[in-house]
Amino acid sequence: MPSELERSMESLITVFHRYASKEGSSNTLSRRELKDLMENELSGFLKSQKDPAAVDRIMRDLDANGDGEVSFEEFVSLVVGLSIACEQCYQMHLKKQHGKM
Amino acid sequence: MPSELERSMESLITVFHRYASKEGSSNTLSRRELKDLMENELSGFLKSQKDPAAVDRIMRDLDANGDGEVSFEEFVSLVVGLSIACEQCYQMHLKKQHGKM
DSSP: OOOHHHHHHHHHHHHHHHHHTSSSOTTEEOHHHHHHHHHHHSHHHHHHOOOTTHHHHHHHHHOTTOSSSEEHHHHHHHHHHHHHHHHHHHHHHHHHHHHHO | OOOHHHHHHHHHHHHHHHHHTSSSOTTEEOHHHHHHHHHHHSHHHHHHOOOTTHHHHHHHHHOTTOSSSEEHHHHHHHHHHHHHHHHHHHHHHHHHHHHHO
């Protein structure tokens, strides 16, 4: 049976391909596929971005090779950035809890 | 309810802290904590590494700032590397399947 960490890695891959396979190349996310993915999978984060052009900005930031598509390698850099930000919040939360004890 | 992608990111954080909290600093993995994590969470990958000093080698590779501890930022680079390798296998598998149809 896969471990919790292995299941997480599998989810990164299957979530990416669930959206990447919708149109055009099945190995990359078009702007529309990235928008779909973010609206469904990262809706909390997307709502926190007040900028209505957030998806376009993120698309530009992720698309390192400038081909107008987001590859899996480019996609994981978004996941990493968000995970690191969340982990910093988690550490702050732990510190606050520890301060209360 | 969190999405599948949000749950994966949460798992990366909780798995890291489950092992990081065992001894010393609760925000970093010592060599022993990294070994524990890899033996329990990435046992398939660890078995595939024929080198008995694999954990030491991985520890050196991950420990970018050379402090003898693996931070969350350093840990996610391992997860990213493995996920990208797995995704490439997944793409090859899809191509083979497509070839058969």
